[in-house]
Amino acid sequence: MQRITLILGFLLFAFPLAFAADNGQHGQEEENEFNAGTMIMDHVIDAHEWHVLTWGHTHVSIPLPIILYSDGNLDVFMSSKFHHGHDEYKGYKLEIDGENKGKIINVETGDLPLDLSITKNVFAMLFSMLLICIIFISIGKSYTKRKGQAPKGLQSFLEPLILFIRDDVAKASIGKNYEKYLPYLLTLFFFIFFNNLLGLVPIFPGGANLTGNIAITGVLAVFTFIITTINANKNYWVHIVNTPGVPWWLKIPIPLMPIVEIMGVFTKPFVLMVRLFANITAGHIIVLGFMSLIFIFGNISPGIGYGVSVVSVAFAVFMGLLELLVAFIQAYVFTLLSALYFGMATEEHH
Numbered sequence: 001m002q003r004i005t006l007i008l009g010f011l012l013f014a015f016p017l018a019f020a021a022d023n024g025q026h027g028q029e030e031e032n033e034f035n036a037g038t039m040i041m042d043h044v045i046d047a048h049e050w051h052v053l054t055w056g057h058t059h060v061s062i063p064l065p066i067i068l069y070s071d072g073n074l075d076v077f078m079s080s081k082f083h084h085g086h087d088e089y090k091g092y093k094l095e096i097d098g099e100n101k102g103k104i105i106n107v108e109t110g111d112l113p114l115d116l117s118i119t120k121n122v123f124a125m126l127f128s129m130l131l132i133c134i135i136f137i138s139i140g141k142s143y144t145k146r147k148g149q150a151p152k153g154l155q156s157f158l159e160p161l162i163l164f165i166r167d168d169v170a171k172a173s174i175g176k177n178y179e180k181y182l183p184y185l186l187t188l189f190f191f192i193f194f195n196n197l198l199g200l201v202p203i204f205p206g207g208a209n210l211t212g213n214i215a216i217t218g219v220l221a222v223f224t225f226i227i228t229t230i231n232a233n234k235n236y237w238v239h240i241v242n243t244p245g246v247p248w249w250l251k252i253p254i255p256l257m258p259i260v261e262i263m264g265v266f267t268k269p270f271v272l273m274v275r276l277f278a279n280i281t282a283g284h285i286i287v288l289g290f291m292s293l294i295f296i297f298g299n300i301s302p303g304i305g306y307g308v309s310v311v312s313v314a315f316a317v318f319m320g321l322l323e324l325l326v327a328f329i330q331a332y333v334f335t336l337l338s339a340l341y342f343g344m345a346t347e348e349h350h
Contacts, residue, residue, distance in 0.1 A: 034292075034296065034298075034299055036288075036292035036295070040284075040285055040288045040289065043209065044209045044281055044288075045102060046102070046119045046120055046121045046213065047119060048064055048094060048102075048104070048117055048119055048120075049061045049062065049063055049079045049080070049084075050062040050064060050120050050123065050204060052203070059084060063079045063080035064078070064079050064117065064119060064120065064123060065077075065078060065079075065118045066078065066079050066081070066104070067115075068113045068115060068116070068117070069114040069116060070106060070113035070114065075092070077089065077090065079117075082094040091106060091107050091108060092104050093107050100112070103115070104117075120208050121208055121209070121210050121216070123205075123208075124198065124205065124208035124210045125195075125216070127205050128194050128195050128198060128210070129191075131194065132190055132194060135154065135158070136190075138154065139154060139155050139158060143155070161190075162186065165185055165186055165189050165335060166178075166186075169189075169335055169339050170182045170185050173336065173340045173342070173343045174339055174342050174343040175346070177346060178339075181227070184223075184227065185335050185338060185339055188223075188224075188334065188335050188338060189331050189332070190331075191220075192330065192331035192335075193328060193331035195208075196280060196323075196327030196328075196330060197324075197327050198210070199212065199280065199327075200320060200323055209284055211276055211277075211280045211330070212277060212284060214273065214274075217272070217273045217277040220272070220273075220276075220334070221269035221272040221273040224269055224338040224341060225266075225268070227338075227342065228341045228342060228345045229265075229345075231342065231345055231346055232346070233346055233347075233348070235347060236344065236345045239261070240258065240261040240262060241258050241261070243258070243261060268337075268341060272338070275334070279330050280326075283322075283326055286319055287316050287319045287320065287323075290313075290315045290316045291313075291316055293308050293311075294308055294309045294312050
């Protein structure tokens with residue numbers, strides 16, 4: 001346990017240290033000046049390259065494909081051509097500051113081309129999808145080969161989670177028609193869960209803040225909204241438009257309750273989107289905030305910086321362990337609420 005704690009402490013210390021040292025590539029002029037806000041935001045937002053570490057003045061990063069469409073032309077090249085935003089290439093430039101920071105602009109016109117690039121978050125999403133496919137295709141083959149036998153290996157490790165989602169989430173929330181929605185709910189749970197865990201790994205291919213990206217959580221929420229709306233029965237819409245048991249004066253002449261219920265149809269997926277985004281992003285910011293204290297106090301006095309580092313690393317390790325629990329809880333809550341929405345939409349009139 002002590003070795004695990006030391007390893008976690010080292011990783012949590014080295015990760016923000018690399019980002020802090022990399023501030024020079026983002027246009028910071030004073031080498032010794034540390035900007036906590038810049039370091040934290042550079043971590044939680046998307047990027048066109050995958051930064052690994054900084055060794056002295058050398059920035060080690062993995063270039064990612066840049067795919068731009070502008071004026072009928074499709075340009076494809078690697079992000080290394082920009083040299084961390086210091087060079088132009090094919091008339092394009094990666095902005096390192098200003099209102100377009102992190103975006104690619106056309107140097108001549110100043111316009112933003114259609115950016116279809118494989119960014120850090122896109123790569124992380126594709127990697128997690130491939131990982132999920134490999135794992136569950138393997139588990140599916142194991143069920144076929146070992147039919148009627150006790151689960152073994154990875155199958156035995158993930159089977160309790162699969163049965164938990166089936167019995168305690170899908171079946172309990174939806175009812176007799178739960179099998180129709182089970183594939184989506186299982187995919188939703190494991191996609192969020194795996195990406196939450198990968199986001200806690202500070203080395204490639206982990207470390208991307210995928211589930212802390214509001215575009216990702218928004219798309220997941222839209223999927224839940226579409227499935228709920230398409231499968232909703234007559235009883236569901238009657239309860240929204242003409243809620244039984246509500247006094248008539250809340251419906252006529254001003255339809256207060258129908259307005260509230262219709263707003264609720266759209267606020268439910270909005271809440272799903274914001275809850276996952278906010279909780280995952282907050283966890284990253286808290287850990288990086290603790291690590292920033294080392295450099296903030298270190299600029300005042302190296303001795304104070306070393307003293308604060310003990311407390312900061314201890315809190316960062318604690319938060320890292322807590323985020324392991326949060327990774328499961330947030331995947332569970334998103335899946336559970338989606339299942340509850342499906343259950344409410346398909347509930348029969350009693």
